[in-house]
Amino acid sequence: MTTPTQKLMVNGKDFSLDADPNMPVLWALRDILGLTGTKFGCGAGLCGACTIHVDGSPMRGCLTSLKQVQGKQVTTIEGLEAEKLKQAWLEHNVPQCGYCQAGQLMSAAALLTTTPKPTETQIVDAMSGNICRCGTYPRIKAAIQSASEA
Ligand code: FES
Ligand code: FES
Structure with a gap:
């Protein structure tokens, strides 16, 4: 077959x-x-x-x-083209081991596409399905906030 x-x-x-x-x-x-x-x-x-x-x-x-x-x-x-988001990720030194980060960026980019100015609650909700064993959550949130304000 x-x-x-x-x-x-x-x-x-x-x-x-x-x-x-x-x-x-x-x-x-x-x-x-x-x-x-x-x-x-x-x-x-x-x-x-x-x-x-x-x-x-x-x-x-x-x-x-x-x-x-x-x-x-x-x-x-x-293929992700979210330059502002990637820049904010660098400025906030988000990654530690890096393993979860591609998934984090993909979820964050999708959020900013549908909700360009998300509230803190919307960020937390949208990112709640992405686990980071290194605990970079505060920096992820800060980077998304920065990108949404840029
Ligand atoms: S590898 Fe797909 S959700 Fe964990
Ligand atoms: S940066 Fe290590 S799992 Fe998220």
């Missing part, structure tokens, strides 16, 4: 993958396309390390299958 071809649009480029349609997008990004910026954490939708955008909305790459993104735009940290 031949493996079906999956069409994948990532960071503005089209790919055809010989892969199971039920394969999580995270697997395809990291293991087939070599886009390793998106991280594997829990693999169960709990930590947010694998956050990507699908047609601009944040999704868990570990729980989203290739068949769910057929015909949709996938954006990863490698």
Whole structure:
């Protein structure tokens, strides 16, 4: 039996993958396309390390299958264009070990797209699904606030 071809649009480029349609997008990004910026954490939708955008909305790459993104735009940290946000991340020295940070940035960017001037509560709510074992939460919040004011 031949493996079906999956069409994948990532960071503005089209790919055809010989892969199971039920394969999580995270697997395809990291293991087939070599886009390793998106991280594997829990693999169960709990930590947010694998956050990507699908047609601009944040999704868990570990729980989203290739068949769910057929015909949709996938954006990863490698293709994220949120320059103000990235600058604020640097200015606030947000990362410690860095492992969660791609997912944090993807969630923060999605928040600022839908809510350019979020309240503190909106920031906390939007980021509540992204775990940071290093406890960089205060700096994440400060960086999002700075980016929203820039
Ligand atoms: S690896 Fe996907 S939510 Fe943790
Ligand atoms: S910076 Fe280490 S897990 Fe968040």
